[in-house]
Amino acid sequence: MGLELYYLEETDSICSNRVIITLTEKGITDWTAHKMLLVNRDQFQPEYLKLNPQGVVPTLIHNGRPIRESSLICDYLDDLRPDLPLKPTDPVERSHMREWVKLFDERGFEATAVVNFVTKFRLTVPREVMEERWKSVPNIDRLYRQKSVILEGTDSPYVMRAIGALESIFVLMERALGDERPFLMGDQFTLAEANFAPFLKILEMVRFMDFWLEAYPLVRAWWDRVASRESMRQLDDFPYNAIAEDSPHAWTGRQTAPAFERKLQEYREAFAHAYRSTT
Numbered sequence: 001m002g003l004e005l006y007y008l009e010e011t012d013s014i015c016s017n018r019v020i021i022t023l024t025e026k027g028i029t030d031w032t033a034h035k036m037l038l039v040n041r042d043q044f045q046p047e048y049l050k051l052n053p054q055g056v057v058p059t060l061i062h063n064g065r066p067i068r069e070s071s072l073i074c075d076y077l078d079d080l081r082p083d084l085p086l087k088p089t090d091p092v093e094r095s096h097m098r099e100w101v102k103l104f105d106e107r108g109f110e111a112t113a114v115v116n117f118v119t120k121f122r123l124t125v126p127r128e129v130m131e132e133r134w135k136s137v138p139n140i141d142r143l144y145r146q147k148s149v150i151l152e153g154t155d156s157p158y159v160m161r162a163i164g165a166l167e168s169i170f171v172l173m174e175r176a177l178g179d180e181r182p183f184l185m186g187d188q189f190t191l192a193e194a195n196f197a198p199f200l201k202i203l204e205m206v207r208f209m210d211f212w213l214e215a216y217p218l219v220r221a222w223w224d225r226v227a228s229r230e231s232m233r234q235l236d237d238f239p240y241n242a243i244a245e246d247s248p249h250a251w252t253g254r255q256t257a258p259a260f261e262r263k264l265q266e267y268r269e270a271f272a273h274a275y276r277s278t279t
Contacts, residue, residue, distance in 0.1 A: 003031035006048065007058035008038065011241040012120075012205060012249065014112060015070035016058045017198040022074040024231035025194060026084050044136070055138070071101050074191050086191045097185050100192040103172070107165040108199045110145065114162035117149045118260070119206045123252040154259040163267045169196075170216045177218035182225055189229070197226050201235060205242035206253025211261050215268075 005023075007016035023031065036042040036057055043055045051066045052059045060067040060076065067076050078086045088094045121130070130150055137143040148156040176184055184192040200223050203209045213220040226232060235241070242249035 002063040004061040005031055006034040006036055009035050009238050011235045011238045012202055014198040017235055018070040018195050019058050019073050021194045021231040022077050026077055026081050071105055071195050074194055088185055097190050097192050100184055101195045104196045107169055111162035111165035112199045112202050114149055114158050115202055117146055119252040119256045120248050122150050124248045154263055159263055163264055170219050173219045174216045177222055193226050197232055205249040207250055
């Protein structure tokens with residue numbers, strides 16, 4: 001098939017894991033792995049920048065031609081091998097599925113990055129290391145977000161923005177799952193699941209899942225179904241899997257949880273009217 005994947009083999013690597021999940025669900029095994037390490041700045045090596053000028057990971061290569069952006073890679077893989085489809089056959093339903101993916105892309109990435117930075121990065125990475133890292137961040141929004149979250153912790157306004165973004169997703173998911181469908185598009189596991197599950201994996205890793213999804217029992221049941229699939233279970237074999245209670249994600253998440261949960265409650269009280277309008 002001529003497939004090569006430049007990716008991060010880490011449990012908390014959202015973008016790479018979207019593609020790994022999709023490859024597994026599609027039963028595609030004939031691909032060449034190029035594992036990268038961000039700590040080695042592999043993404044900024046000249047050879048890789050020729051494939052991905054923005055220096056982001058992952059990148060799929062098919063017969064020598066690059067496909068970039070994780071959600072687009074997943075969609076491409078589904079088209080590449082039509083059997084075991086991860087998109088609905090009905091064009092309207094397929095469009096609705098892509099609305100979910102667009103929602104996750106637009107609201108989920110920044111929010112989940114904030115969760116990761118306000119826990120693991122803030123409490124485990126030395127400040128001088130972060131200062132050096134910030135010299136190479138090419139995106140001004142990302143730079144300001146990281147600095148604010150690292151320096152201000154849960155008092156950063158980006159934390160409240162992250163809570164609002166994820167809450168808006170959960171409200172919509174809870175409503176969609178209200179007809180007892182097992183997955184977002186009905187009975188079919190689709191790219192909607194493949195693209196969003198890695199975000200929720202971060203909440204599980206930092207031990208935020210129980211208190212956050214208590215208000216969303218249908219989303220929690222959806223997560224339990226998705227997390228039991230082999231495509232998801234394999235992620236716990238990757239580095240930084242947070243299975244151990246003394247893992248960096250686990251202990252930093254527990255340490256941050258009380259303050260974060262207070263912010264979550266503050267958000268819900270301030271925007272109670274928004275919850276009523278979506279039920």
